[in-house]
Amino acid sequence: MVTLAMIIVSDSAWAKVNSVHASASPTTLELGDSFIYQVTVSGTGTLPTPSNNIPSAFQILSGPNSNISMEWINGKMSSSRTLTYTLRALRRGDFTIPAPTVTDRRQQKSGNAVNVHIEAPGSGATAQPSPNNMIPQETNVRQSNLRSIFLQAEIAPTSAYLQEAMVLTFTLYFQPSVRTFDVQKLPSTEGFWSEEWEVQSPPGVVERNINGRLYNAAVIYRLILFPTRTGELNIGPMKLNVHYVSGRSRNRSFFDSIFDSYVEQMAVSSEPITVNIKSLPYENQPDGFANVVGNWSLDARLDAKEVQTNESVTLTIRIKGEGNVGFLPAPEVRVPPDIELYEPEISVHKRPGNGEISGEKVFTYLLIPRRPGEQIIPPVEFSFFDPKLEEYRSVSISPGTLQVSPSSGWDVADVDGSGIPAPVETVGREIRWIMDSAPSLDDSIEPLHQRTAYWASFLMPIFIVAAGFAFRKHHENLAGQESVVRSRKAMKRAFTVLKEARQHHRNDEIGEGYNSLASGIIKYLSDRLNVPIASLDERVRDKCLELNQISETSRIELRDILSLCDSARFSPHGSDADSLGNLIDRSEKWIATVDRKLRPTKV
Structure with a gap:
């Protein structure tokens, strides 16, 4: 045991780093593609773990995965330690991954920096797929020219009997980070009885390998169809307007290196589908059959x-x-x-x-x-x-x-032999006596124009209009006071929401944490600016902040925070705990910075 301890101490003391090397494969790829980044430390003894600084332009999908190898050659030991990351490109442009560093005998040694070029989706740059464990399944898509974002419609089975259930599924495939999408047109299903099969909200995202390219896939719409006619039936295309994060903003500025993203739109449409519907067999068909399947x-x-x-x-x-x-x-x-x-x-x-x-x-x-x-x-x-x-x-x-x-509630005389009540006979008629003298008629004692009700009918509309104006003024005063109260309490409510997001973070409820954070920021701005949430889109938010003299840096920071929250909803690996914790800290700092300048704003 003493000898073994001496060997371990001696080996640790004489550890020596000979080289530090970093590499990426590939170095040219499209926005949304993934690639492998590796750092290898070579030397002797037990080698230290290198430190890496991954830029925010890349998302860590997995890693670092560590691999250590040792060799004895001619009585001398050589070793190497390799860290492997799987990264995804989030922004367009040329980026440099800084050189990794290690501490060897109290001296810092550096490796080499790696340059990565990210192009726009659909530009033709190819990226090698991730390791096999990152590809859940292989999917064949009928489209000849695959885009970075496309919509695929699938139906199963493709041939069915009349009134037999068929499942129609629409899957959105995307490589860049998608923030949201708007349905422009639902598919036409003439000739079918359709029932909507609800999908997960927000849609669950998995990774698919499409003809050698890695895509995110999310089922966004699903129907169960029952054909009501036989023969060939057509299902029309579904059309979407997809909002995705591109690699570079349109207006270049000093801050592009930090907040280098812009939300763009793309119109996508699925292809129409034709299915064959078979008639029900005539042989052995029961009498009175009503086409129930x-x-x-x-x-x-x-x-x-x-x-x-x-x-x-x-x-x-x-x-x-x-x-x-x-x-x-x-x-x-x-x-x-x-x-x-x-x-x-x-x-x-x-x-x-x-x-x-x-x-x-x-x-x-x-x-x-x-x-x-x-x-x-x-x-x-x-x-x-x-x-x-x-x-x-x-x-x-x-x-x-x-x-x-027989019913026991009827008298025997009133019931015939069958137990049914006997009909009631008319034994008399009601007698109405005729008046032999007319009642006296008196003249009106007071003329109409001398009655109070007559003049009150003229004054009543004036009182109603005056009361309406008074009620409206009172309502406006209450609304003004309510908006002031909401504005004053906005920051307190915002920090309550941040506290909830941190609680989700501690409970590993990452998706709920991102949703709580995004909704809390929007609610804070709505209360502070006195602008309804439904009207507080990105353009209105930016305009209100500009009117309150909020700096361009802070406005870009807000866009980046909300963009990361939305991206986490659609990215299967974007909802990691560390990123959520950092984003909560950034949000708290941003609110504390701008709160004193914000006032109710009319836009």
């Missing part, structure tokens, strides 16, 4: 087995399963002639999931027996086509027998 079960129950005549009883028929729940027709219900049957009340409960619509449709019938005795309710039958088994299926269930006894 899916997998269903049937239940029918009476809420009472014994009733009296003229007493209502409820028959509940429940059809449950998977398929087009809303399309289910009411089953045929037959009752004996001595029972009155009323139209049903219908309720539908459905939920989309797993490529199907599952749920139930409930038909509630009211029955009233008119004669006593045993009343047998015939079975309820229901037929459907199962597309998975490709066969017709029929189900039948009997609600049961109803025992009807």
Whole structure:
């Protein structure tokens, strides 16, 4: 043990760094592409870990991953330590990753700097894909010329039976950081019964390898379709307006090296889709079949087995399963002639999931027996086509027998032999006497123009208008006082939101932390400037800050903070804890800097 300790101490004491080398592959790529950055320290003994300063123009997707190798050659040991980062380009331009440094025997040694050139999306620069563990799956896309941002429409299956469920999915593929998107046109689905299948909000993002290029993919819209016609049916394109972060602002300034981004727009559209819809087979088709497709079960129950005549009883028929729940027709219900049957009340409960619509449709019938005795309710039958088994299926269930006894609430004389009340006979008529003298008529005691109500009718509109003006003035005063109170309390509320964001950060709720931070900043500006949140877009924010003499540096800092918050929503690796913590600190510093200058502003 003593010998081993001496060897370890000796090895640590005699560690020597021979070289420090940094490299990137590739060094020319497009905005949004990822690349590998490595730092290798070579020497002898136990080598120190190099220090790296990754510029803000790059996002760390993974790393640093450390690898240590040692070799003994002719009794001498040589070793190397390699740190590997996977980075993504966030801005366009030429950037330099500073030289890494290590401390060797209290002396600092530096390696070489690495230059990386980032071009605009679609410029033709190629980037090598990330390691295999960064590529969840390989995806084939039919578009011949892939852009940096495009919208893909997919439907499964591509051929189906009439009323068979089909899933239509729209996936947004993007390489640059996307802030948000606006739907310009939804797809046309003529010939289909459509049900929306909600997607995650904000959309979940995964990485896909598309023809050798790495993309972020987010499912933004999804429908479950049930074809109502046979033959070839067309599904129209979906159109979006995508807001993404480009690499460089339009107006160059001193601060471009720090805040070097600009939000641009791109119109994208999916390709139309044609599907083939097959007719249901005629062979073995049940009588009375109503084009119901899916997998269903049937239940029918009476809420009472014994009733009296003229007493209502409820028959509940429940059809449950998977398929087009809303399309289910009411089953045929037959009752004996001595029972009155009323139209049903219908309720539908459905939920989309797993490529199907599952749920139930409930038909509630009211029955009233008119004669006593045993009343047998015939079975309820229901037929459907199962597309998975490709066969017709029929189900039948009997609600049961109803025992009807004579009603005890009627007098025997008023009831015929069947238990039904006898009709009421008219035994007399109401007599109306004729007046034999007219009532006396008196003249008006007071003329109309001498009555108070007459003059009050002229003065009333004047009082109403005056009261309206007074109420409006009072309302404006209250609104003014409310805006002042909101403006004064804005900073206190903002720091409360920052505290919530830090709590999310400590609980590793990174996505919630970014959402809380962004909404808190916007709410602070709305309260402080007395501008509604709905009107506080980027242009209005910048104009209000300029009117309050907020410097260009602070305005750019705000745009960068909000841009990073929005980017974290769409980037699968952008929501890291360290970045959130740093962004909260920057936001707190920004609010403290500008708060004294902000006043309610009219724009």
